[in-house]
Amino acid sequence: MIDHVTLNVSDLRKSRLFYENALAPLGYGLAFGKEEIFWAFDISDGLFEIQQSDGPPPLTPTHVAFRVKSWEEVDAFHRAALAAGGRDNGAPGPRPDYSEAYYACFVLDPDGHNIEAMINPKP
Missing domain, CATH: 3.10.180.10 (2,3-Dihydroxybiphenyl 1,2-Dioxygenase, domain 1)
Structure with missing residues (x-):
């Protein structure tokens, strides 16, 4: 089973707003994160994560x-x-x-x- 997937995004703030709104009708919401680094969304049995593409290694x-x-x-x-x-x-x-x-x-x-x-x- 896949536990979580993380994607690079070019604009973390813009992507967070996009995914918060796009995932809301599915019953998924923001779980946790760290400003300017990453955000994780709870998607039932796993997580969908986004991270700033110019974040620190080992991303x-x-x-x-x-x-x-x-x-x-x-x-x-x-x-x-x-x-x-x-x-x-x-x-x-x-x-x-x-x-x-x-x-x-x-x-x-x-x-x-x-x-x-x-x-x-x-x-």
Whole structure:
């Protein structure tokens, strides 16, 4: 399952207003974010995120996060992606800055897109 997708936008303020209005009829709304960096919209079982295109590294033009069932699956994804020619963009491990139980890894695909495998069990 895809947990979240992040897209680069050229004007974060304009895009936030666009998505707030466009997603409202679908019952989706702003969940959280950081002024001038990114905004995340709650879309049922996942998040749709927008980020300023000139934001700080390691932001990439596109980011997709796959929700998995275990730390072992995160680790296996990382190994397989590197073996398939991906580049490491964050080894498997806890991400306490995201949330207490968040565990993830990041790889860059052949086109430089940031692909994540993650687990974040709800309490």
